[in-house]
Amino acid sequence: MADPDVIVIGSGGGGGVIAKELGEAGLQVLVLEAGPWYGNSQWPEPNAERGGRQSADPADLNIHLLRAQYDKREEEMNDLIAGKLRWGPADRGRAPWFRNFKQRGFAWQNSGVGGTTQSYFANSPRAIPSTIDGIWPVSYRELIPYYEKVECTLPVAFAPTTAKEELFYYGARKAGWQLNPTLDVTVPGYRPQPNAILPPNPDLMNPKYSMERLSWMEGCTLAGHCVNGCPHGPSVDKVAKRSTLVSYVPLALSTGRVAIRPNAFAVRILTETHPAEGLRAVGVRVRNTWTGETEELRAAAVVMAAGAIESPRLWLNSGLPDNPWVGRGLANHYIDWVTGMFDERELLSILGSPEIDPFVGHTSGGRLDYPGLGSVMVSGISPGLTASMSFGISEAGYAGTERRGRIVGPELQHWMEQYRRTLSLAILTDDEVDCRNGISVDPVLKDEHGPVPIVNYVPTRRSVEKREKLAAIAVDLLRRAGAKKVHRADWPAALMIHMESTMRMGFVVDDHGEAYQTKRLFIADNSVHYNGIGGANPTLTTQALATRTAERLAAKYVR
Ligand SMILES: Cc1cc2nc3c(=O)[nH]c(=O)nc-3n(C[C@H](O)[C@H](O)[C@H](O)COP(=O)(O)OP(=O)(O)OC[C@H]3O[C@@H](n4cnc5c(N)ncnc54)[C@H](O)[C@@H]3O)c2cc1C
Ligand code: SF4
Numbered sequence: 001m002a003d004p005d006v007i008v009i010g011s012g013g014g015g016g017v018i019a020k021e022l023g024e025a026g027l028q029v030l031v032l033e034a035g036p037w038y039g040n041s042q043w044p045e046p047n048a049e050r051g052g053r054q055s056a057d058p059a060d061l062n063i064h065l066l067r068a069q070y071d072k073r074e075e076e077m078n079d080l081i082a083g084k085l086r087w088g089p090a091d092r093g094r095a096p097w098f099r100n101f102k103q104r105g106f107a108w109q110n111s112g113v114g115g116t117t118q119s120y121f122a123n124s125p126r127a128i129p130s131t132i133d134g135i136w137p138v139s140y141r142e143l144i145p146y147y148e149k150v151e152c153t154l155p156v157a158f159a160p161t162t163a164k165e166e167l168f169y170y171g172a173r174k175a176g177w178q179l180n181p182t183l184d185v186t187v188p189g190y191r192p193q194p195n196a197i198l199p200p201n202p203d204l205m206n207p208k209y210s211m212e213r214l215s216w217m218e219g220c221t222l223a224g225h226c227v228n229g230c231p232h233g234p235s236v237d238k239v240a241k242r243s244t245l246v247s248y249v250p251l252a253l254s255t256g257r258v259a260i261r262p263n264a265f266a267v268r269i270l271t272e273t274h275p276a277e278g279l280r281a282v283g284v285r286v287r288n289t290w291t292g293e294t295e296e297l298r299a300a301a302v303v304m305a306a307g308a309i310e311s312p313r314l315w316l317n318s319g320l321p322d323n324p325w326v327g328r329g330l331a332n333h334y335i336d337w338v339t340g341m342f343d344e345r346e347l348l349s350i351l352g353s354p355e356i357d358p359f360v361g362h363t364s365g366g367r368l369d370y371p372g373l374g375s376v377m378v379s380g381i382s383p384g385l386t387a388s389m390s391f392g393i394s395e396a397g398y399a400g401t402e403r404r405g406r407i408v409g410p411e412l413q414h415w416m417e418q419y420r421r422t423l424s425l426a427i428l429t430d431d432e433v434d435c436r437n438g439i440s441v442d443p444v445l446k447d448e449h450g451p452v453p454i455v456n457y458v459p460t461r462r463s464v465e466k467r468e469k470l471a472a473i474a475v476d477l478l479r480r481a482g483a484k485k486v487h488r489a490d491w492p493a494a495l496m497i498h499m500e501s502t503m504r505m506g507f508v509v510d511d512h513g514e515a516y517q518t519k520r521l522f523i524a525d526n527s528v529h530y531n532g533i534g535g536a537n538p539t540l541t542t543q544a545l546a547t548r549t550a551e552r553l554a555a556k557y558v559r
Helices: 015-024 065-071 076-078 140-153 162-176 211-214 248-254 307-317 343-353 381-389 411-416 459-482 539-557
Strands: 005-011 029-032 106-109 189-192 257-263 264-274 278-288 294-298 302-303 338-340 367-368 374-378 421-428 438-447 451-456 485-488 494-496 521-523
Touching: 005 015, 015 248, 015 338, 015 451, 076 264, 140 539, 162 189, 162 264, 162 343, 162 367, 162 374, 162 421, 162 459, 248 257, 264 294, 278 302, 294 302, 294 381, 294 485, 302 307, 302 381, 307 438, 307 451, 338 381, 338 459, 367 459, 374 459, 381 421, 381 539, 421 459, 451 494, 459 485, 521 539
Parallel strands: 005 029, 005 302, 029 257, 106 494, 302 521
Antiparallel strands: 189 367, 264 278, 278 294, 338 421, 338 485, 367 374, 374 421, 438 451
C-alpha cells in the first residue's frame, strides 16, 4: 500500500479492531506489526525465514499452517524466551526484547499479528459501571453500543459449565453470593464468564464424531489449552477462541482496504508543525526486524496500538511533547492466585465424578465480581503452567506452614499428583491508579529500537488491602466448596498481565482517542483506560473504545 490514509501501529487487542473499523469506513489502512504472522501462507516458516512483505488478501489465511504452528505443547507455545507466543522478534536466532523491571516480575505479552490476544483467556466482561460513571470522560451508557458491536462481532457468549465452573458456583452459592446473569455488574455476585469463544460444537457428545474430526469443525471442543493459542476450527476466521488474529484481522482483510505488515517495528512517530493544526503526526519510521532496514512511511493519521508499555515508550522515544501523564498511572489488577485441593469423596457427591480436571473447558468460565474490590475467576490451566502459576511464582519466598508462597520438593509433588482434583482461582484487584507507577525510558540502556522501557509498579496501600479481601473471599469460597487444603501463591506485584492506563483518556488523549498535544495521532490500546475498570479483564473495553475511536477518526479526517 503506497499511500495509506491511516497507519496503525500494532495488531493486538486494540489495533486489529481499529484497522477493521477504519477499513469498513472506507479508509486505506496499513498496519505495522512488530512480530510474526502465524497462519498466513506468505510466511510458511515465520520463525525461520523472512517470508513475504505484507498481506492484504484473506485467501492468504491458512488453517493447516495455523494448526501446524499453534501446537499444544506448553513449552513450545508459552516459554517466555523461546515460545512461539513470546515478546520478541520472529527470528528465533535473536533474543526477546528487553524491558527493565525495577522490582521482581515480568510483563506477559505476545508480539505478532493478534498481539497478546493470542495467549489471552478470551474473558470479555464489560467494565464495572461505577468505575466509569462520573470518573471517565465518557459514561458507561455511551459505551454500551460499542460494547454491543464488539460482543456481536467477536462474538462473546456466556461460557458453558464444565466441572471446575460447577464446583466454583457451588462454593459461591454456599458462601452466600447471588447469581448475576447479566453483563452489567452493579452489586457483588457470581456469573458465567462472558467469553470471546464460540459455543461448543453441538455434536460434542455425539459418539459418531471423533475429537479429531470435531476439532476441524466449527465450535469449541472444550479441550482446554486456550492460553496456548487455540487452533480448533474449519478455517482461520472460524477458530473457536476469538483472538484478534482470527476475528478482527480476517474481517479487516475482507474490507479490501487493509494491508498488514508483520516484522515491522515502528521506532518513531514523524511529525510536522502545520499552520492551522499545530504539531501533527504525518507518518512513522519503521524498522524491518529481519533485515534491520528502516524506512519512512506517511499517512493522514497515525494510530498507536502498541500496548500499554510500548505506546508510551514510542511517544517518549519520538520526542513528542512533554506531558506528565505519558507513561504514568499504570494499573495491573494486582493479580494473585489461590488453589484448593479436594478429595475424591467430596467431589463425587458434588460433581458425580472423582475429579475436576481443570484442563477441560474454557481456561476461565466463571467469575465473581465485587464492585469496589475486583474479581475472582476460575482459572484452569494445563499442568506445567499450573506448577508455575500456583506454586512457582511468589513474592513470599518459600511456603512454610503458612500455605502461602513457593512450594518445592515432596509438597510440590503432592500438589501436582493431585492436579486433577485442584481448582485454581485468579484474583484481579480493582487497583488504584498512582502516578508514581508506569513506564519511562532508560537513560542508558538501548536496543535496536531505541531506549528500552523501564516498568515500575508498586501497589498502593488501598490496593494491597483490596487484594487481601479478595483473597479471603477466594479462600472462603474454596473452603465452602469442600477444599481440604488451600494454597495462596502471593504473586509479585509486578507480574504484569493486565497492563493498562498509561496514556489516560482525559490526560494524554481526549475522549475521541486523539492526543491533546499531537493532532492526527490516536491511541487505541489498553493504555487509554482512565483506570483499571474495577478489575474487569480489560480487552473488551479497549475493543469498544477502538471501535468508537475509529468512528471519530474517520469522521474528522476522512479525505
Ligand atoms: C496469559 C494471558 C491471559 C490474558 N487473558 C485475558 C482475558 O481473558 N481477557 C482480557 O480482557 N485480557 C486478557 N489478557 C490481557 C490481554 O491480552 C490484553 O488486555 C490485550 O491483548 C491488550 O491489547 P493491546 O492492544 O493493548 O496490546 P497487545 O494485544 O499486546 O497488542 C500490541 C501489539 O503491538 C505490537 N507492537 C508493540 N510495539 C510495536 C511497535 N513499536 N511497532 C509495531 N508493533 C508494535 C505488539 O507486537 C503487539 O502485537 C491476558 C493476557 C495474558 C498474557
Ligand atoms: S477450550 Fe479453548 S482451546 Fe479448546 S476449542 Fe475451546 S477455545 Fe479452543
